[in-house]
Amino acid sequence: LRLRQRVDGVLHETILNEVNIASALVLRLKLMAHLDISEKRLPQDGRFNIKVRGQSIDIRMSTLPTQYGESVVMRLLNQSSGLRPLEESGLPPELLARLRRQLSRPHGMILVTGPTGSGKTTTLYGALSELNEPGKKIITAEDPVEYRLPRITQVQINSKIDLTFSRVLRTFLRQDPDIILIGEMRDQETVE
CATH class of the missing domain: 3.30.450.90 (Beta-Lactamase)
Structure with a gap:
């Protein structure tokens, strides 16, 4: 063993x-x-x-x-230790400043990419924590939902019942979101 x-x-x-x-x-x-x-x-x-x-x-x-x-x-x-703030994500200071500038913009798209264990989840949840305030509606599609966050509508993807990223994303647009987080882009339809 x-x-x-x-x-x-x-x-x-x-x-x-x-x-x-x-x-x-x-x-x-x-x-x-x-x-x-x-x-x-x-x-x-x-x-x-x-x-x-x-x-x-x-x-x-x-x-x-x-x-x-x-x-x-x-x-x-x-789950007990809570989420790390963006400062603890391991991003170099200049990259962290650029990310925060992008997060403060009213429109746009940010892609967080990297291999397993590189800090993608830590970065995404840190960003969500900074954006999470009563005046913003945030919706996420995740597989799996790793941390449960207050005020954020989190959807667990379930391919067994055809609850896919692309299907959920189409519905999200009718849910009046201010911010959408898609945990993964696994197919062309989700990307488009």
Whole structure:
């Protein structure tokens, strides 16, 4: 059983000799994430929440069938610590100033791109926190909704029922928004 964890961008590995617990561990995690425990041939995504020392930890889980069994990846999000302000996003000062100038404009579009773990979510939620005030209606389409924010209408994408980014976006335009956040642009229709 190989356990790997990424801490501050560095991947660490621990190998356990208890190979026989691997399938039981995957089964238990799939149950906690409300995944289909009988499905081992297709990837699955889920989430669950645990409390650790009084802190609420939201865990996003992804499974992937591999040659040697299922690979499980979990991403931990500390709901109790709250959101980081933009100053803590890791952006260089000059880029942070440019982003804030763009956020203050009445119209426009801002794209936040980068690889997994690069701070896209931290940047987006930091920007939403700065924009979130009673006089603005903010609507988001996310997959998944990572942090629940007051005053913001957040929609969880669900492709199983055809609640896609493009479908939600068409409806958003009839919801009188001041600001729209689209978590991902997965297809041409959403981009257009």
